[in-house]
Amino acid sequence: MKTFLEQPRRGKTREALITPHKRSAVWGLKHETGSDCGVNDKDKRSAVWGKARTAIAVLCCIIVMAVLCTACDRDRQALTGDYSYKLSGEVALTDADGAVTYRLIHRNGQMNILRDKSDKDRYIITMNEMTGGCYTMNAALHGDSLLIDSHSFNTNILSTSSIPDLNIDLDLNQDEEATIVYRISAAGSGTVNGNILILREVWDGTQSGNSSVTISGPEMTIIAEKN
Secondary structure, rough: EEEEOOOOOOOOOOEEEOOOOHHHHOOOOOOOOOOOOOOHHHHHHHHHHHHHHHHHHHHHHHHHHHHHHHHHHHHHHHEEEEEEEEEEEEEEEEEEOEEEEEEEEEEEEEEEEEEOOOOOOOEEEEEOOOOOOOEEEEEEEEEEEEEEEEOOOOOOOOOOOOOOOOOOOOOOOOHHEEEEEEEOOOOOOOOEEOOOOEEEEEEEEEEOEEEEEEEEEEEEEEEEEEE
């Protein structure tokens, strides 16, 4: 520990003690090394390497994010295209006399999935039935899950007072006088498994011109395979 002469405010000279830390501050010395530069070469290299590591870490994060985004975009693009589908399920018709459940014979058609230009995670799905009907629905992709927005469409169902065979095709138009149109509201979700798309919907609706007759299908399934 050293002393030096210090000039106080009132003009008197007195001695003051300088600790190693104070001496370093006064002379610009680094206490541990005594260097007049304040930082030695080793510290400089450490600082440079620390900044380099930070820059490398940031660059790695950017690369990983870019790869993930590219993979996600590739998966989104892979979902679009043309599919052949089959729809099956049971519907319950309810009127004043009660409810009767029918099992639909598979309804076939073509499905087309397009990217929604307004949102990269959303799609427009077009359904074209072989019987001539068509409708569209919107969906959002979350990972491998496809969430289908609520949508509405018309469907023709053959109505008869007695159907002994539950496998009868309710969509046949053999008797135009017996064909009744139902307005269906549907929503659901799906899973993407490679080229296979499985959608499950819930149907609810009423008979056109007679709202007292309702139709419901709690477990309607669409299985689509990419062409």
